[in-house]
Amino acid sequence: MELITPLQEITRLSHLYYSRQWMFATAGNLSTRDEVIPTQFWITASGKHKGELQETDFVCVAVSDGSLVKAAEGLKPSAETSIHQVLYSQMPDVGSCLHVHTIDSNLLEFGVGKEEGFREISLPPIEIIKAFGIWDEKPNLTMPVFYNHTHVPTIANEIKRYFTENGIPKVPFLLIEGHGPTVWGKTIKEANKHLEAVHFLLQVMARRL
């Protein structure tokens, strides 16, 4: 088995997701918790072409408050770093967060209100849900869907409020309406597995409309 670093692994996923049209234009951001210093994580720099991302196109950020720890000259953290920061701080065993834009997730319209902030939406009880480690027959699951505030830290705050009020979601992902899914996992491999399952699920939901 070939040995690659976590940033190389994420970089490969970036190219793969771009080829799947999940990271068109400069959409999406990918991150991984630092292996040695778990109070830090690495996230894709802002404005990079995701099909040409390199392992040097990441910046290091503090889990506690999202402040910049380390960045090569000219690199700024993704505009959506605050969302990753909340996820890492709320879930100490999460090692990777992946956010992409998919057509199918944008077709789903739930009308979550701006003041409301978020709402629980039902998921169809199909087999792919076992990829989340949920083995109930015909499980009655929901996913949290958030309003797409322009001010990203407001979304991050709503996510924090959701975790505080409702605990960690049973499914390892959330959706921002008209925007895209964000998934997490203990490792990059697990987060990728979750994202593929989420994409399958959202495709089924969007095409059943």
Add this chain to the structure above:
Amino acid sequence: MELITPLQEITRLSHLYYSRQWMFATAGNLSTRDEVIPTQFWITASGKHKGELQETDFVCVAVSDGSLVKAAEGLKPSAETSIHQVLYSQMPDVGSCLHVHTIDSNLLEFGVGKEEGFREISLPPIEIIKAFGIWDEKPNLTMPVFYNHTHVPTIANEIKRYFTENGIPKVPFLLIEGHGPTVWGKTIKEANKHLEAVHFLLQVMARRL
């Protein structure tokens, strides 16, 4: 012509099916009957990434009862081995069984009841059906669709009951609702041909909804 072993051939199909998004997350399982000892078959080990499968990622299982014959350390048979076992034991001339998850098969909802177990569903009489070796004009065919029990051996039992009550299906595949198709063939090549035709057929059915 390049010579490859059956497990190499199946491994290549695994990579191909992954690239077609038929084996996302860890979905699906592929098997082939042992060339020398036909009372045994080889099936993908549980939990493997299907885009990175290697020819060493298979375990050997007995056709008679699905018991483990041989497995490298750390490898467990796929959770759905019992379904393959029933198919090999019911059809002595079958050399390969392929099971994948496709979006289109998940869009089709027939409402097969849990107690009911299975139901025959009509197929559209399109040209691709000739890939199954059926040459009738506008054939009036059905496929068996099974309830997706969480306890996989229960599905396997229902499939066995179906074969006992109805004989071998005219078409070389069955569908588990909300889950995916399972196809078979005399050889890996024939099973692959059947799977491509089944995918074509289910796409047409799902998009005509």
Add this chain to the structure above:
Amino acid sequence: MELITPLQEITRLSHLYYSRQWMFATAGNLSTRDEVIPTQFWITASGKHKGELQETDFVCVAVSDGSLVKAAEGLKPSAETSIHQVLYSQMPDVGSCLHVHTIDSNLLEFGVGKEEGFREISLPPIEIIKAFGIWDEKPNLTMPVFYNHTHVPTIANEIKRYFTENGIPKVPFLLIEGHGPTVWGKTIKEANKHLEAVHFLLQVMARRL
């Protein structure tokens, strides 16, 4: 520019079309008129995997009556050779015929009757039609759609009857219902251009349903 033979060119198209899922299972057949002896054409042999086709997988057939001129041992002409034969004999300047199975062409249901044999179906007046060399603004075009007789020579006869009664279609293709489009062109390159345009057109028609 690299020099390749016509059979190499067709073989490459076969691989490309397979990767586009236009030649799944063993679907479709491709042919080209012999460069030296225009009363003969070369067509894909029956039952070949189109993603693995080789330039030796063609047989040579007479334009006059579809009889076999030359074939390597074990190779039989495609079951649909009679359709190609009619097209080459009706259109002396045609150098290549391409027939594939696409999902979109199978979604379109026109209900052409068995006795009726064929019917003219309207095409939407979109820009891609200029690929057929038709430059009218909002052209009012039709394509001939044929009943999918199991006995392929009966389809071939109906196509011959169509050409006799109606002349050469204005668009360089026909459709067999529930089966797929057949296109033609002066050269392989032109036939390929026509097929890409036909696929575009049929996708628009199928998705507007």
Add this chain to the structure above:
Amino acid sequence: MELITPLQEITRLSHLYYSRQWMFATAGNLSTRDEVIPTQFWITASGKHKGELQETDFVCVAVSDGSLVKAAEGLKPSAETSIHQVLYSQMPDVGSCLHVHTIDSNLLEFGVGKEEGFREISLPPIEIIKAFGIWDEKPNLTMPVFYNHTHVPTIANEIKRYFTENGIPKVPFLLIEGHGPTVWGKTIKEANKHLEAVHFLLQVMARRL
């Protein structure tokens, strides 16, 4: 970082767009303003297979009136050069214009009248719009949609009339009905980013129909 010329960069995009089925048959045309002489631009020659385009398949045209400045023997400018000419002359800071044919843009039917010439059409306020540099929450945007005159210079004139009457559109693209989108950007990279975002947007619009 590898150094490539603008024509090499555009040639690569041509191959990429062909593989995405945005430039099927001979559809579409791509151009870039000359780096040294900004009163000239380079555009794909007419009738080229976009999957096999080479960096020598471009001709040089004057921004002022679209007259031919330079062309290798046998090359003619794309039939739609006049549209590019209007865009470069109306927007001095635009460095690249990209026009492709997509299925989704052809599914959208707005019924813009021939005499009317163009109409403003609303866009859904989804996240991908930020790729255009527009950061309003739920922006109330429109795109200009033009009637597809067969006489291309008439479309070009309508575009010029639009720019004169309405100014530069807020979004960096326009749509010709039944034909396809044309995007622009300061650089080839920016134009490509805009095109990917436009494709995302039009897919969402077409699939929400």
